[in-house]
Amino acid sequence: MRKLQRQFDKWIYDRNNKHPYWVIADEDEEGDKIYGVCFNTEAFVYWLNDVKFVKRKKVERLIDKPADPLKKKLRF
Structure with missing residues (x-):
């Protein structure tokens, strides 16, 4: 999981x-735009489904409440 988070x-x-x-x-002073990123967990799911594993069917989705206790967590 940590490897995926780093990627x-x-x-x-x-x-x-x-x-x-x-x-x-x-x-900036010349009028050039300076960009940043604004994201949440939805961005990670987007990346998994549409970038990392793009050739497969959707591999992840967001859920409101897990049925089982969580074994691992990613924090952003």
Whole structure:
């Protein structure tokens, strides 16, 4: 799980990747936009389904309440 989280972090902060989580954070003196990212757990699920495992059927989804106690957690 930690390996996936590191891969996700590398992907989401790579300015070459076109994803919906880029936001304009500021503008410099020349008028160039400075970007940042704004995301939540939905972004991780998006990355798993549409980037990492794109050739498979959807592998993950968000749930409100797990049926069983959680064994592992990822924190963002």
